[in-house]
Amino acid sequence: MDSIYFYIVYSIVLFLVCIRIIYNTNSPSKTTAYLLLAILFPILGIFVYFSFGDNYRKKKLYLRKLDYDSKSYGELKEIVARQTQDVLKTYKSEIANFYPLANYRRGTQFISDNNVVELLINGENKFPEVIKSIEAAKDHIHIEYYIFVDDKIGNTIGDLLIKKAQEGVKVRFIYDDFGSISIRKKFITKLKQAGVEAVPFYKINFIQFANRINYRNHRKIIVIDGVVGYVGGINVSDKYVNTDTNDLYWRDTHIKITGKAVLNLQYIFLTDWNFCADQNITFAYRYFPLEDTRKNFQGSQLTQIVSSGPSSDHPNIMYTLIQAITLAKEEILLTTPYFIPEKSYLDAIKIAALSGIKVKILVPSVSDSFIINATCKSYYQELLETGVEIYKYTKGFVHAKTMVCDGYVSFVGTANLDNRSFDLNFEVNAIVYDTTLASELKDHFNKDLETANKIEIERWIKRPLYVVLYERVLRLFSSLM
Numbered sequence: 001m002d003s004i005y006f007y008i009v010y011s012i013v014l015f016l017v018c019i020r021i022i023y024n025t026n027s028p029s030k031t032t033a034y035l036l037l038a039i040l041f042p043i044l045g046i047f048v049y050f051s052f053g054d055n056y057r058k059k060k061l062y063l064r065k066l067d068y069d070s071k072s073y074g075e076l077k078e079i080v081a082r083q084t085q086d087v088l089k090t091y092k093s094e095i096a097n098f099y100p101l102a103n104y105r106r107g108t109q110f111i112s113d114n115n116v117v118e119l120l121i122n123g124e125n126k127f128p129e130v131i132k133s134i135e136a137a138k139d140h141i142h143i144e145y146y147i148f149v150d151d152k153i154g155n156t157i158g159d160l161l162i163k164k165a166q167e168g169v170k171v172r173f174i175y176d177d178f179g180s181i182s183i184r185k186k187f188i189t190k191l192k193q194a195g196v197e198a199v200p201f202y203k204i205n206f207i208q209f210a211n212r213i214n215y216r217n218h219r220k221i222i223v224i225d226g227v228v229g230y231v232g233g234i235n236v237s238d239k240y241v242n243t244d245t246n247d248l249y250w251r252d253t254h255i256k257i258t259g260k261a262v263l264n265l266q267y268i269f270l271t272d273w274n275f276c277a278d279q280n281i282t283f284a285y286r287y288f289p290l291e292d293t294r295k296n297f298q299g300s301q302l303t304q305i306v307s308s309g310p311s312s313d314h315p316n317i318m319y320t321l322i323q324a325i326t327l328a329k330e331e332i333l334l335t336t337p338y339f340i341p342e343k344s345y346l347d348a349i350k351i352a353a354l355s356g357i358k359v360k361i362l363v364p365s366v367s368d369s370f371i372i373n374a375t376c377k378s379y380y381q382e383l384l385e386t387g388v389e390i391y392k393y394t395k396g397f398v399h400a401k402t403m404v405c406d407g408y409v410s411f412v413g414t415a416n417l418d419n420r421s422f423d424l425n426f427e428v429n430a431i432v433y434d435t436t437l438a439s440e441l442k443d444h445f446n447k448d449l450e451t452a453n454k455i456e457i458e459r460w461i462k463r464p465l466y467v468v469l470y471e472r473v474l475r476l477f478s479s480l481m
Contacts, residue, residue, distance in 0.1 A: 249396025
């Protein structure tokens with residue numbers, strides 16, 4: 001009798017949970033995945049949904065951040081809007097068919113000129129530049145990272161931040177409370193005692209652990225004095241620096257920007273800071289030196305900063321990636337460590353390939369997750385059948401997140417090609433409209449192909465049925481990864 005009563009109660013609960021999933025989940029694929037999870041895995045599936053599945057775009061916490069972001073820095077937005085309009089008008093013929101991309105939400109994801117963009121391949125090239133920039137800081141240093149490790153390079157940068165704070169430079173540091181777990185106690189305490197302001201982005205509490213762990217700040221931003229900025233895929237850890245003692249070669253990409261595009265990185269950092277530090281730093285030329293970036297830097301690389309996250313009203317990064325693919329006419333070169341695309345993104349790639357555009361994708365030969373790697377493989381056959389070339393990187397682990405279209409438009413940033421980056425994490429990408437940077441990225445892409453194996457469709461379709469079935473089953477839950 002008790003068991004019958006339990007099943008009746010559980011069935012009612014399951015029915016109500018399914019109604020909640022349908023009502024509260026925007027993506028059809030994600031809705032289907034959570035329904036399957038709840039139905040096929042009794043109790044556990046419901047627990048996983050309430051831990052990871054709630055739609056934070058409807059939550060008060062992130063609505064508060066969205067509301068603040070939209071209303072803050074009005075003066076900056078007015079000035080930037082005028083400058084953006086001038087840039088788009090001046091360079092319209094040069095941007096050519098990519099003009100709709102450059103014009104995307106220009107009020108907040110604006111494009112700017114007067115930029116010098118330097119490509120930094122791997123940690124051994126990034127960190128010396130970062131250290132030089134921090135040493136040269138005069139007024140402020142703003143740092144925001146997903147992973148910051150208490151190791152050799154982490155302590156080198158940490159000690160330098162302390163030194164600059166003691167010199168009177170204002171240092172603000174945002175770290176992800178999950179990704180940077182190794183620095184949460186002693187390291188952060190040392191920084192604070194020396195005058196560095198350090199706060200976690202969305203602190204993880206025990207009661208809310210599972211849900212908060214699902215929405216992470218995956219951004220990697222450095223802003224120095226409002227005129228020098230860094231963005232890309234490289235976190236702060238010794239494993240990103242390739243030495244003879246490293247067990248795994250780590251292939252990654254970052255860029256250094258000097259010029260007006262840094263103003264947008266600054267805006268992203270300060271809105272994040274005001275949210276997680278519960279402060280109200282307002283517009284000031286100290287942080288947004290508009291005239292300095294116009295007069296003192298003679299770079300000519302057009303650069304657009306695009307950000308998105310659970311607080312965004314639109315998935316801006318996914319939209320810009322799709323738009324670039326649909327606007328390309330000749331070639332698309334794509335590097336990603338995780339390829340679990342939304343259907344719209346997947347269709348855009350297939351349409352491009354079927355339209356005669358050369359599409360090449362570089363992925364890791366072996367991922368850092370067996371399940372993720374198998375799920376990624378479930379997409380390969382349909383891409384190969386449309387003419388997409390897929391290469392598996394064998395030298396080490398490729399962690400770069402880049403795309404080059406038609407030898408002119410380049411994407412470098414923090415976003416992977418999966419649901420987590422498109423919808424759950426806070427991310428930031430730089431889009432550069434410049435043949436020089438695109439040529440450099442293309443050269444590195446071709447160099448990476450020298451240590452990669454091309455997937456041949458004839459062999460791929462002959463894989464054992466049980467392997468294909470396993471991958472297909474995992475794909476049912478791809479929208480949750």
